[in-house]
Each structure stands twice: as C-alpha cells, then as structure tokens.
Amino acid sequence: xxxxxxxxxxxxxxxxxxxxxxxxxxxxxxxxxxxxxxxxxxxxxxxxxxxxxxxxxxxxxxxxxxxxxxxxxxxxxxxxxxxxxxxxxxxxxxxxxxxxxxxxxxxxxxxxxxxxxxxxxxxxxxxxxxxxxxxxxxxxx
Amino acid sequence: xxxxxxxxxxxxxxxxxxxxxxxxxxxxxxxxxxxxxxxxxxxxxxxxxxxxxxxxxxxxxxxxxxxxxxxxxxxxxxxxxxxxxxxxxxxxxxxxxxxxxxxxxxxxxxxxxxxxxxxxxxxxxxxxxxxxxxxxxxxxxxxxxxxxxxxxxxxxxxxxxxxxxxxxxxxxxxxxxxxxxxxxxxxxxxxxxxxxxxxxxxxxxxxxxxxxxxxxxxxxxxxxxxxxxxxxxxxxxxxxxxxxxxxxxxxxxxxxxxxxxxxxxxxxxxxxxxxxxxxxxxxxxxxxxxxxxxxxxxxxxxxxxxxxxxxxxxxxxxxxxxxxxxxxxxxxxxxxxxxxxxxxxxxxxxxxxxxxxxxxxxxxxxxxxxxxxxxxxxxxxxxxxxxxxxxxxxxxxxxxxxxxxxxxxxxxxxxxxxxxxxxxxxxxxxxxxxxxxxxxxxxxxxxxxxxxxxxxxxxxxxxxxxxxxxxxxxxxxxxxxxxxxxxxxxxxxxxxxxxxxxxxxxxxxxxxxxxxxxxxxxxxxxxxxxxxxxxxxxxxxxxxxxxxxxxxxxxxxxxxxxxxxxxxxxxxxxxxxxxxxxxxxxxxxxxxxxxxxxxxxxxxxxxxxxxxxxxxxxxxxxxxxxxxxxxxxxxxxxxxxxxxxxxxxxxxxxxxxxxxxxxxxxxxxxxxxxxxxxxxxxxxxxxxxxxxxxxxxxxxxxxxxxxxxxxxxxxxxxxxxxxxxxxxxxxxxxxxxxxxxxxxxxxxxxxxxxxxxxxxxxxxxxxxxxxxxxxxxxxxxxxxxxxxxxxxxxxxxxxxxxxxxxxxxxxxxxxxxxxxx
Numbered sequence: 001x002x003x004x005x006x007x008x009x010x011x012x013x014x015x016x017x018x019x020x021x022x023x024x025x026x027x028x029x030x031x032x033x034x035x036x037x038x039x040x041x042x043x044x045x046x047x048x049x050x051x052x053x054x055x056x057x058x059x060x061x062x063x064x065x066x067x068x069x070x071x072x073x074x075x076x077x078x079x080x081x082x083x084x085x086x087x088x089x090x091x092x093x094x095x096x097x098x099x100x101x102x103x104x105x106x107x108x109x110x111x112x113x114x115x116x117x118x119x120x121x122x123x124x125x126x127x128x129x130x131x132x133x134x135x136x137x138x139x140x141x
Numbered sequence: 142x143x144x145x146x147x148x149x150x151x152x153x154x155x156x157x158x159x160x161x162x163x164x165x166x167x168x169x170x171x172x173x174x175x176x177x178x179x180x181x182x183x184x185x186x187x188x189x190x191x192x193x194x195x196x197x198x199x200x201x202x203x204x205x206x207x208x209x210x211x212x213x214x215x216x217x218x219x220x221x222x223x224x225x226x227x228x229x230x231x232x233x234x235x236x237x238x239x240x241x242x243x244x245x246x247x248x249x250x251x252x253x254x255x256x257x258x259x260x261x262x263x264x265x266x267x268x269x270x271x272x273x274x275x276x277x278x279x280x281x282x283x284x285x286x287x288x289x290x291x292x293x294x295x296x297x298x299x300x301x302x303x304x305x306x307x308x309x310x311x312x313x314x315x316x317x318x319x320x321x322x323x324x325x326x327x328x329x330x331x332x333x334x335x336x337x338x339x340x341x342x343x344x345x346x347x348x349x350x351x352x353x354x355x356x357x358x359x360x361x362x363x364x365x366x367x368x369x370x371x372x373x374x375x376x377x378x379x380x381x382x383x384x385x386x387x388x389x390x391x392x393x394x395x396x397x398x399x400x401x402x403x404x405x406x407x408x409x410x411x412x413x414x415x416x417x418x419x420x421x422x423x424x425x426x427x428x429x430x431x432x433x434x435x436x437x438x439x440x441x442x443x444x445x446x447x448x449x450x451x452x453x454x455x456x457x458x459x460x461x462x463x464x465x466x467x468x469x470x471x472x473x474x475x476x477x478x479x480x481x482x483x484x485x486x487x488x489x490x491x492x493x494x495x496x497x498x499x500x501x502x503x504x505x506x507x508x509x510x511x512x513x514x515x516x517x518x519x520x521x522x523x524x525x526x527x528x529x530x531x532x533x534x535x536x537x538x539x540x541x542x543x544x545x546x547x548x549x550x551x552x553x554x555x556x557x558x559x560x561x562x563x564x565x566x567x568x569x570x571x572x573x574x575x576x577x578x579x580x581x582x583x584x585x586x587x588x589x590x591x592x593x594x595x596x597x598x599x600x601x602x603x604x605x606x607x608x609x610x611x612x613x614x615x616x617x618x619x620x621x622x623x624x625x626x627x628x629x630x631x632x633x634x635x636x637x638x639x640x641x642x643x644x645x646x647x648x649x650x651x652x653x654x655x656x657x658x659x660x661x662x663x664x665x666x667x668x669x670x671x672x673x674x675x676x677x678x679x680x681x682x683x684x685x686x687x688x689x690x691x692x693x694x695x696x697x698x699x700x701x702x703x704x705x706x707x708x709x710x711x712x713x714x715x716x717x718x719x720x721x722x723x724x725x726x727x728x729x730x731x732x733x734x735x736x737x738x739x740x741x742x743x744x745x746x747x748x749x750x751x752x753x754x755x756x757x758x759x760x761x762x763x764x765x766x767x768x769x770x771x772x773x774x775x776x777x778x779x780x781x782x783x784x785x786x787x788x789x790x791x792x793x794x795x796x797x798x799x800x801x802x803x804x805x806x807x808x809x810x811x812x813x814x815x816x817x818x819x820x821x822x823x824x825x826x827x828x829x830x831x832x833x834x835x836x837x838x839x840x841x842x843x844x845x846x847x848x849x850x851x852x853x854x855x856x857x858x859x860x861x862x863x864x865x866x867x868x869x870x871x872x873x874x875x876x877x878x879x880x881x882x883x884x885x886x887x888x889x890x891x892x893x894x895x896x897x898x899x900x901x902x903x904x905x906x907x908x909x910x911x912x913x914x915x916x917x918x919x920x921x922x923x924x925x926x927x928x929x930x931x932x933x934x935x936x937x938x939x940x941x942x943x944x945x946x947x948x949x950x951x952x953x954x955x956x957x958x959x960x961x962x
Binding site for chain 2: 023026027052054056082084085086088089113121
C-alpha cells in the first residue's frame with residue numbers, strides 16, 4: 001500500500017535525485033509563540049514542533065532586546081510534541097548565553113517524546129527542567 | 142647541548158656526549174705510532190676536551206697510567222710498550238697539556254714517588270685507584286679483569302659503577318687529596334698483563350651516574366691504546382666489539398630510564414596535583430624533539446600516500462597547526478570543478494569550524510594577497526601592526542567576532558608555478574611564531590604541494606575511468622518474484638576501472654539469468670574486454686542457452702577477442718517460479734546460498750576451468766531456491782586481500798550470511814563494510830538476490846523528492862509518520878520520524894542539492910534512505926566532535942538498529958534501519 005500522490009520506486013536505484021526546479025517547495029508549519037511578561041520574568045508558550053525548520057523562528061522571537069535582558073526566561077513546552085537536534089542546540093545555546101550573562105533560563109512541561117530525546121542526549125542533566133511554568137517561576141526566583 | 146665542537150661539558154654529560162667524545166678521542170689518538178704517544182695524546186684530550194658549564198677545562202689534572210708486571214719483560218712481546226724499572230710493577234704516567242711542568246716517564250713503582258709534577262701527588266692518585274680496585278695492589282698480580290669506572294669523593298665514600306649497578310661503598314683508604322673535588326677514574330686491562338688507568342681530578346661535583354657514561358669511553362681508550370701499539374687485528378676487533386657492546390648497553394639503559402622516567406612522572410602526577418605542571422613540562426621536553434622529527438616524517442609519508450583530497454588537506458592542516466604551535470590554523474585550497482571552474486575550499490584545525498562558518502571567504506586583501514599570489518611566507522609577531530593590515534573595506538582588519546589574531550604565519554602552497562593553496566596560522570598572543578616554525582611549516586607546504594598535485598591528477602583519472610565503468614554497467618532491471626541489488630566498487634586505490642561485472646537478464650520465457658564475472662587485469666583495458674564479454678553473454682542468454690552452453694560459447698569468444706586473458710564467470714538461470722536454479726561456474730568463486738532456515742552453503746559441487754581456454758563442456762549443478770532464500774554472487778575482491786588469505790575471507794563471508802540478515806541493501810552495505818572496509822585491493826562486484834516468503838511480505842515502498850529547503854524536514858516527517866501508521870507500525874512512528882528528521886535536515890544543511898526520501902518495509906524491518914547529489918562537494922571534515930549537528934547523528938545512532946552511508950552514481954545515500962520484530 002502506498003500513499004497515492006507518491007511515485008512508486010520505479011526509477012532505477014542508485015541514481016541521484018532529479019532536477020530541483022520541478023519539485024514542489026514544501027512550506028512547512030510555523031510555531032505559535034505567545035509571550036507573557038512579569039516584572040522579572042517572561043514566559044513563552046510554544047506550540048508546534050521545534051525542528052530544523054522552526055528553530056530560526058523561535059530564536060528570532062527570543063533574541064529581541066527585551067527577551068534577552070529579562071532576568072528569567074521560561075519556555076513552556078507543554079504544547080510541543082516534537083523536538084530534534086536543532087531544537088536541542090538552540091536550548092543549549094540559550095542556556096549558555098543567559099547563564100554567562102547572569103540570567104536564568106528554564107524549560108517547563110516537557111512532553112514524553114521531547115523528554116526522551118533530552119534523556120538520550122543526556123541534556124536532562126544540563127538544562128533546567130520544570131514540571132510546570134508555575135514551578136519554574138517559584139523555584140527560580 | 143653539552144657539546145661545543147670537540148668540547149664536552151661534564152656537568153651535562155649524556156648519551157650523545159659519550160658517543161661523540163669516544164669518536165673524537167679515537168681520532169685524537171689516530172696515528173700516534175706508539176702506546177706511549179697514544180697515552181700522552183689521551184691525557185691531552187681529557188685535559189682540553191672536558192670542560193665545565195662555562196667552557197673552562199674541567200680537569201685540574203688528567204693522568205693516564207700504564208703498567209705491566211716488571212718481571213715480565215714486555216719489550217720483547219710488545220715493542221710499543223718499552224720496559225723500564227723493576228719490582229712487581231712497571232708504571233708510566235702521562236699528564237695532560239697545560240697542567241704545568243710535567244714529564245712523560247717512568248713513575249716509581251708502588252706509587253712511592255711522583256714522576257710527574259702537579260697539584261696532587263701521583264702516589265696519592267695511585268693509592269686511591271688501588272683502593273677502588275682499579276689498580277693492581279702490591280704483588281697482587283692482575284687487578285680486576287675487566288674495565289671499570291669509579292667516581293671517588295673527598296669524604297671517604299666512593300661510588301663504584303660496575304656492570305650497570307651503582308653502590309656506595311665505605312672506603313677505609315685515605316681519601317682523595319684534600320680540595321680535589323671529585324676524582325673520576327677508570328681502568329682496565331689493555332691486553333694480557335698490561336693495564337691502563339685514567340684519573341681525572343675535576344673541580345666540580347659530578348653526578349654519580351656519570352660513571353655510566355664513561356664506561357664506553359673507557360672502552361674507547363682501550364681500543365685507542367691497542368690501535369697505537371700495533372696489536373693484532375683480532376685484539377683490536379675484540380676491543381671494538383667490547384666498545385660496541387658497552388655503548389649498546391648504555392643506550393638500552395638510557396632508553397629504559399627515559400621510559401621509566403616518563404612512567405614515573407605520570408604516576409606521580411596523579412598524587413601531586415601541585416607539581417603536575419612541572420612534571421608535564423619535563424615530560425613534554427623529553428618528548429618534544431622526538432615528536433617533531435617523528436611528525437615530519439609521518440606527515441611526509443602520509444601525504445605522499447594520501448590520494449583522497451579531503452583527508453589529505455585536513456591531515457596537512459592538522460600537522461602544520463601542531464608543529465607551528467598555533468592556536469588555530471586553516472588551509473585554503475583551490476579545487477577544479479567539473480566544468481573547469483576553480484573554487485576555493487578550506488579546512489580548519491585547532492578550533493571548531495563553526496568559529497569561521499559565519500565569515501565570507503577571504504579576499505585578496507593586502508595581507509592575504511601575498512600568500513594567495515604565492516609571493517612568499519608572511520610571518521608577523523603582531524599582524525595588527527603590520528603596514529599591510531587594515532586597509533580593506535568593510536572591516537579594515539578582522540571582521541567582528543573573528544578569533545583574535547596577533548601572531549600570524551602564512552605559507553603558500555605552490556607547485557610548478559601554480560598556487561594551489563595556502564596555510565594560515567594564528568595565535569591570540571604576539572611573538573609566537575619563530576623562524577623554526579616557519580621552516581617546519583614550509584617543509585609541510587612543499588610536501589602538501591606534491592601530494593595535492595597527485596591527488597588532483599588521480600581524481601581526474603579516476604573519474605574518467607568511473608564514467609567508463611558506469612556506461613559499461615547499466616542499472617539492473619526489476620524482476621517479479623525476487624528482490625535484487627548489486628554493487629560495484631573499484632579497488633580502493635585503483636584508477637577506477639576494472640574487469641568485474643554483474644548482470645541480471647530477464648529471459649523471454651519468464652526465466653531470469655544471473656551473471657557475475659571477472660576479467661583478469663586492471664584499468665581501462667580490462668574494462669573494455671569486460672564490456673565485450675558482457676554483451677556477448679547477454680546475446681547468448683537471450684538465445685535461451687543452458688548455463689553450460691553459455692559458458693562454452695563465452696570461452697570461445699574470450700579466446701578470440703582477448704587471447705591469454707583469463708576470465709572467470711558464474712552464470713545461473715532461475716526458472717519462472719523462482720525456485721529452481723541451474724548454475725555453471727567457470728573458474729569463479731562459488732555463489733553462496735542461504736535457505737529460509739538460515740543454513741548456508743557454497744554452490745561448489747561443479748566448477749569448470751576459467752573462460753579463454755577454448756571450446757569445452759562446462760558442468761552444471763542445480764539448487765533449490767525456496768521462499769525466504771537468499772543468493773549471493775560475487776567476485777574475488779570481496780573476500781581476497783593481500784593481508785587475508787582467501788579461505789579466511791570465504792569463512793567470514795559464510796559467517797556473515799549465516800548471521801542476522803535483513804533488508805538487502807543494508808545487508809550488502811554491512812557485508813562490504815566488514816569484508817572490504819574500503820581496503821580492498823581488487824575491484825568488487827556483487828549480485829544479491831532474495832526470494833520473499835510470500836507476496837504479502839513483499840517490500841513496500843514510499844518515495845518522495847524534495848528541494849533542499851527546511852520545509853522538507855517537517856514534510857518528510859509527516860510522510861513517514863502517516864506511512865508507518867498505514868503499515869500498522871504506529872508504535873515505531875516516533876522513532877522513524879526522529880531519524881527521518883535528522884537525516885533530512887542534515888542533507889538540507891550540508892548537501893544543499895535536491896534529495897529523495899524513500900521508506901521501505903520488508904518482513905521484519907523498515908529502512909529509510911535519503912539520497913542527495915553531493916559527492917561533487919568534498920566533505921569538509923571538522924577536527925573536533927563538538928560540531929553542530931553532532932547531536933543529530935548521535936540520535937540516529939541511538940535509535941536506529943543499523944545506519945550508514947554509501948556513495949552512488951552522482952550522489953550519496955544515508956540509510957537507517959529500524960527493526961519491526
């Protein structure tokens with residue numbers, strides 16, 4: 001059983017893909033990013049997969065002067081069901097930059113699939129993880 | 142270094158000094174004519190050649206004593222050794238130059254009266270020697286029968302070095318004359334009944350271990366005395382042998398001492414954290430010089446042998462960066478593209494490549510131009526103060542965020558007047574690069590130039606040959622009822638073409654012919670003959686001839702078109718039900734069959750002679766190919782290697798087929814990896830066939846192509862997720878999604894060519910393949926593992942049962958397999 005609009009593997013194996021000009025360009029999903037500011041913190045609720053395609057959007061959102069200078073930044077990941085290594089790279093980078101600048105960072109509400117990847121890469125010991133946003137705010141201040 | 146010309150510093154006397162001093166000593170005595178003249182020259186040598194750390198003579202007194210028993214008239218036996226005096230011993234003493242008044246003449250026996258004037262009484266010296274066992278006692282006959290060295294000190298304690306053991310022995314004898322500092326003495330027999338002794342009164346404290354280094358010198362003295370005395374060649378040979386043995390013993394001991402010093406430093410450093418730096422410094426000093434020499438040699442031969450451009454430039458860059466002591470280094474090099482355009486690539490050593498990713502390629506600024514035009518070496522203690530620095534817009538110097546560079550060294554790589562590239566080294570502190578660094582890097586640059594030229598020539602030839610091979614080996618067709626794949630790999634270091642081939646020929650009546658063959662010889666000629674034989678084989682196959690008849694006809698053809706060119710071949714026909722296999726083999730390695738239960742056998746019952754021996758009948762054998770069976774036809778390159786007998790290779794192949802098998806593409810790749818591992822001496826052809834258990838379990842496949850945009854990543858993920866659910870494998874969807882995500886993102890990020898995602902399912906596994914067209918681009922290797930994207934490959938490795946890459950026509954495939962059972 002194959003998906004209807006995919007072409008069957010009829011062309012010979014062992015050749016490179018064909019001309020790019022004829023291929024449709026997938027646009028891909030975008031993230032929904034909702035930010036809440038507190039006096040000394042910001043919470044960004046992320047919704048959607050964080051991957052190679054959407055990571056630049058997330059980083060763009062977080063590199064505004066306001067976001068950079070807030071003493072505590074919490075990413076609420078409770079609506080994120082997928083992360084790849086690009087996302088992990090972004091988290092590690094954010095964490096390091098903020099720590100170097102004396103500012104706090106946390107990930108809240110990681111879902112099982114995301115948590116599995118964090119464990120596989122041993123990042124659970126590096127990144128500050130919290131069960132909920134409330135807990136992150138309570139423990140970080 | 143303790144050695145200055147022919148002067149040797151006794152405070153830093155080591156192995157090199159021992160060897161050099163021995164040589165100079167024997168040269169000094171050369172042509173002396175008599176034993177006495179030789180003894181005088183020896184005394185002069187020790188007086189003038191041994192110096193202290195300021196270069197002043199180290200020996201206040203240097204005395205050479207010769208002795209023989211007075212009751213043995215030596216004059217008759219030894220004309221170079223005149224006999225005077227009487228009593229138990231006849232003794233002569235020789236003083237070194239510039240010691241003040243001296244005479245070379247007989248000393249009184251028993252050391253009772255000095256024969257040479259000097260600061261210290263000769264009789265005292267002789268007594269000290271006697272007490273140390275280095276000189277015959279009164280009437281005691283021969284002293285110790287072998288050469289010995291002793292260091293005596295004024296406290297009445299002496300250290301005697303004998304046969305590599307050192308012992309402090311309290312002496313009851315009167316000590317060395319007061320104020321004498323140290324007395325270094327060595328003595329031994331010259332030949333039967335004749336002795337020599339050398340006493341050196343040194344003004345400074347000497348380390349006890351110096352005796353060890355003077356042992357070979359003592360042997361040199363003996364050899365010199367023997368040579369001057371016109372003794373037999375045999376005696377001199379024996380003395381020379383003793384000298385060599387003693388030197389060898391010293392070298393061995395020193396080597397093990399250095400080794401144990403290094404070992405000791407290591408173990409100590411664990412306990413003494415504070416002194417760790419000091420220990421490391423000493424250890425690295427010991428190793429540094431050796432390492433530099435080793436590295437230069439290693440780099441030279443490694444570069445000469447390296448034909449793969451990417452590996453070559455990275456290797457050269459890493460080595461040059463290490464040798465120059467730079468914080469980081471880069472090698473920029475020109476590559477000719479397919480259509481002749483030249484483009485600039487680079488590798489980085491010492492830091493992560495990402496430190497440079499964000500900058501554009503360097504331009505011909507005033508600083509860089511000098512190197513890119515091949516005008517010469519630029520070495521600057523501080524490039525930011527160089528008059529050429531900072532003149533070019535927009536940055537006027539290093540761009541913001543560039544790693545800081547003060548010390549700068551750049552060396553062009555030039556071959557036959559063409560600039561091939563350039564080495565650039567930087568260090569954040571000024572004044573780091575010396576003339577020595579410049580020389581070392583220039584050495585590597587000239588080796589790299591030759592190697593680059595070789596690699597480019599090789600690459601062009603190999604590509605041309607591969608192109609020919611591609612035309613001769615067209616893609617195999619798909620056949621109902623069986624799943625097949627094939628591989629062709631030219632020999633790892635060949636010029637790309639070879640005589641191996643494989644073929645899969647659907648026959649008119651629904652049967653299918655399977656062929657693997659090997660034309661002996663290499664290169665384009667073998668490939669051309671192969672092309673003809675393969676065409677002939679196809680023609681006979683289409684006639685519906687039996688395997689034995691096809692081989693018989695081919696044998697005649699080979700004899701005809703390439704007489705004397707030995708060719709082997711395995712030809713099989715599979716019936717329309719895909720269950721009965723008829724096989725004939727002409728001198729070829731037997732195909733191997735794995736039945737559905739996993740037992741493996743070689744089809745080697747009937748093997749005929751190779752093709753090209755004229756018309757003759759070939760025997761045939763039959764085998765049953767049950768559902769679930771697998772069949773592999775291959776050429777000898779797969780199992781034969783210079784370093785491994787063919788039997789061993791066949792045993793390994795049998796073991797691999799008997800082991801876990803899965804998707805045929807992955808099987809092929811992993812077997813090739815295990816058996817050949819990129820080290821195969823000969824080209825390899827493989828034809829691999831699987832008869833699926835039933836049509837319900839036949840391979841299902843989904844394929845989609847993408848342009849290299851980031852949107853391909855989520856789209857491919859969704860495709861895989863949906864397909865896995867349709868296949869009833871939803872529980873594995875997350876694993877496959879993550880693997881797909883990482884591999885596709887990697888292709889988008891690095892290959893930047895259109896890519897194809899293919900997901901295939903077989904009985905017990907799912908295979909994902911991502912194909913791109915990026916072999917044209919040399920892969921840029923980063924020295925350190927902290928590369929961005931490292932985590933992605935780590936995730937693939939953690940989740941997939943197996944994964945790998947393989948090069949294909951005009952691109953490469955990255956694949957990963959997940960088990961469904």
